[in-house]
Amino acid sequence: MNVTLSQPALLKSHSYIGGEWLSATSGQTFAITNPANGEHIIDVADLGAEETTLAVEAAEKAQKPWQALTAKERATLLRRWNQLILENQDDLAKLMTLEQGKPFAEAKGEVAYGASFIDWFADEARRLYGDVIPTFASDRRVLTIKQGIGVVAAITPWNFPIAMITRKAGPALAAGCTIVIKPSDETPLCALALAELAHQAGIPAGVLNVVVGKNAKDIGGVLTANPIVRKLSFTGSTPVGKLLLSQCAQTVKRTSMELGGNAPFIVFDDADLDAAVEGAINSKYRNAGQTCVCANRILVQEGIYDAFAEKLAQRVSSFKTGDGFGEGVNIGPLINPAAISKVEQLVENALSNGAKALIGGSVSQEAGAQFFEPTVLTGVTEEMDIFSNEIFGPVAPLFKFKSEEEAVAMANNTPFGLASYFYSQNLGRIWRVSEALEYGMVGINEGLISSEVAPFGGVKESGSGREGSKYGIDEYVETKYLCMGGLA
Numbered sequence: 498m499n500v501t502l503s504q505p506a507l508l509k510s511h512s513y514i515g516g517e518w519l520s521a522t523s524g525q526t527f528a529i530t531n532p533a534n535g536e537h538i539i540d541v542a543d544l545g546a547e548e549t550t551l552a553v554e555a556a557e558k559a560q561k562p563w564q565a566l567t568a569k570e571r572a573t574l575l576r577r578w579n580q581l582i583l584e585n586q587d588d589l590a591k592l593m594t595l596e597q598g599k600p601f602a603e604a605k606g607e608v609a610y611g612a613s614f615i616d617w618f619a620d621e622a623r624r625l626y627g628d629v630i631p632t633f634a635s636d637r638r639v640l641t642i643k644q645g646i647g648v649v650a651a652i653t654p655w656n657f658p659i660a661m662i663t664r665k666a667g668p669a670l671a672a673g674c675t676i677v678i679k680p681s682d683e684t685p686l687c688a689l690a691l692a693e694l695a696h697q698a699g700i701p702a703g704v705l706n707v708v709v710g711k712n713a714k715d716i717g718g719v720l721t722a723n724p725i726v727r728k729l730s731f732t733g734s735t736p737v738g739k740l741l742l743s744q745c746a747q748t749v750k751r752t753s754m755e756l757g758g759n760a761p762f763i764v765f766d767d768a769d770l771d772a773a774v775e776g777a778i779n780s781k782y783r784n785a786g787q788t789c790v791c792a793n794r795i796l797v798q799e800g801i802y803d804a805f806a807e808k809l810a811q812r813v814s815s816f817k818t819g820d821g822f823g824e825g826v827n828i829g830p831l832i833n834p835a836a837i838s839k840v841e842q843l844v845e846n847a848l849s850n851g852a853k854a855l856i857g858g859s860v861s862q863e864a865g866a867q868f869f870e871p872t873v874l875t876g877v878t879e880e881m882d883i884f885s886n887e888i889f890g891p892v893a894p895l896f897k898f899k900s901e902e903e904a905v906a907m908a909n910n911t912p913f914g915l916a917s918y919f920y921s922q923n924l925g926r927i928w929r930v931s932e933a934l935e936y937g938m939v940g941i942n943e944g945l946i947s948s949e950v951a952p953f954g955g956v957k958e959s960g961s962g963r964e965g966s967k968y969g970i971d972e973y974v975e976t977k978y979l980c981m982g983g984l985a
């Protein structure tokens with residue numbers, strides 16, 4: 498690995514189960530490589546079903562003692578973990594850029610974003626209030642208490658290798674749950690480094706466990722079928738989410754699903770055009786377009802279409818594409834060759850059906866085969882594949898519309914409902930469109946909306962549940978009703 502860590506102990510190859518670093522019982526390992534150049538980083542242990550069962554059992558053993566701590570005691574340990582994450586921000590960001598590819602500045606930003614969930618839920622731990630309810634009978638008293646669900650499983654994606662974990666582990670641990678995390682096999686190093694820092698923070702053995710393996714199906718099979726696991730929190734694609742939902746049904750697990758998106762980004766003719774261009778840049782090209790909330794379809798009212806397209810292309814032309822450690826780079830590689838092929842197919846389908854590339858439009862000759870040029874397409878229509886597919890690449894397809902009603906209909910014409918955005922300075926239109934959009938989140942004159950203080954999540958086939966905010970801890974608690982009788 499040609500990157501030096503200040504704390505070399507953060508580079509882990511074994512999984513973390515019951516407070517121990519374990520290799521695979523099979524002795525198998527698999528290679529982690531840098532998507533920017535294919536360079537080998539490290540071989541990691543390739544765990545499977547047997548070791549996952551050990552992790553679930555370790556989490557079960559730790560859960561009651563962890564729940565028995567006071568909220569303040571759990572919060573103190575979570576704050577220590579948060580502090581260590583921030584103290585090791587550069588090392589964690591280096592591991593992230595190495596294994597996922599995002600530019601180092603973005604990776605540092607994600608580390609801080611990820612830590613914010615630990616900080617937020619350390620506070621929330623102490624606000625899990627129950628109720629005393631006016632009774633229905635004079636000889637009884639009616640109360641509720643909130644208790645952690647128990648053992649939680651988390652399955653997370655490669656595109657935000659820290660924040661998607663802490664967005665689950667934060668509320669789960671705050672609520673008194675214990676957790677078994679299966680990160681993506683594309684990006685396990687950040688997850689293992691988080692486990693090392695949790696260990697250093699003094700979070701007890703078995704409270705947080707990380708199982709790494711190539712065979713997601715086998716690991717997930719245990720996490721969804723084992724009755725000890727009472728909750729699955731999944732972030733990833735909608736097809737996999739549907740599969741996991743079906744697998745969890747057999748043991749009636751609680752589930753949270755953070756799935757795919759197809760975000761509309763609507764620019765009305767009364768918008769501040771420069772602000773709309775900046776918002777589109779911020780939403781579309783973050784992580785080279787590999788986020789679930791990226792503007793996926795940019796809908797522009799016909800009167801300002803050409804002006805918006807030109808301004809956007811002008812801004813995109815200033816981007817630098819390359820290795821995430823490169824000076825001034827803001828567009829990194831896509832995660833793997835399959836990701837490049839998918840983006841190529843979507844762009845080719847659009848171009849062959851009449852769309853035009855104002856800028857970009859193909860793999861970067863300069864940066865290499867794993868990099869797609871930041872692209873702006875015009876003349877794109879609803880009939881093209883790019884309208885109904887999550888691009889997950891640095892490609893902005895521009896669609897033209899005439900009326901507000903047409904824009905809302907186009908925006909809602911998808912099974913997905915995660916993030917949406919629109920730019921307008923008309924107050925009546927802002928209320929009408931906000932209420933008409935069928936999405937879990939709406940950015941109004943803003944392209945960057947994610948924060949630990951706000952409820953993140955989708956509707957329709959983008960999932961269920963919310964992460965972050967005062968709502969996020971509800972995903973990890975049960976409300977128990979106590980009826981106290983014999984009081985006549």
Ligand SMILES: NC(=O)c1ccc[n+]([C@@H]2O[C@H](COP(=O)([O-])OP(=O)(O)OC[C@H]3O[C@@H](n4cnc5c(N)ncnc54)[C@H](O)[C@@H]3O)[C@@H](O)[C@H]2O)c1
Pocket residue numbers: 652653654655656657661679680681682713714715716717718732733734735737738740754755756757758788789887915959960
């Ligand atoms: N809504 C959100 O908050 C959010 C956030 C990030 C990414 N995403 C979505 O995730 C997708 C990109 O991430 P990805 O490529 O890692 O998604 P993915 O669904 O391919 O994989 C996600 C996780 O599921 C695991 N997995 C895959 N098949 C499995 C199986 N059969 N059983 C158990 N686990 C299995 C993977 O190993 C990985 O850990 C995009 O669709 C993106 O929109 C959504």
Ligand SMILES: O=C[C@H](O)CS(=O)(=O)O
Pocket residue numbers: 656657660787788789790947953
């Ligand atoms: O890709 C999905 C992430 O949830 C994006 S964000 O960092 O939370 O905006």
